[in-house]
Amino acid sequence: MTDYRRLIKEAIRARENSYAPYSGFFVGAALLAAYEKDGEPLIFTGCNVENAAYTPTNCAERTAFFKAVSEGVRAFRAIAVVGGKQGALTDYTTPCGVCRQVMMEFCSPDTFEVIVAVSEDDYRVYTLKELLPEGFGPADL
């Protein structure tokens, strides 16, 4: 269904804007909406944005989600994530627990796909349910 390569490419590009002077760990994400716009995939990108006070730091995935939701989009199919120290991408970066919980708020655990990538050709795909089993979400309230 999804053009994983396109999404990974967008995540790699988004990583260029990563603001990570404290950790030196640069992350990019590209979030695919559940519907198209003008016949084109609707994609929201994000990067991590760190802060001198540390805790206000926002992960790349949440940046992408909050951009989308603030633009009125709440239905999603997949997110691609790339991260690593400056320079070449060498390892898969899986979303932190807080980001998984944010995904749980807007996405179906069974069908939402999380693509963790090192390159356009080297990636793994998980469902949200695999990354957050027995998650607590809107359906539980």
Ligand code: THU
């Ligand atoms: N980070 C993300 O943006 N996404 C992840 O999936 C893992 C962690 C960021 C937060 C912080 O700026 C840096 O990476 C190191 O934890």
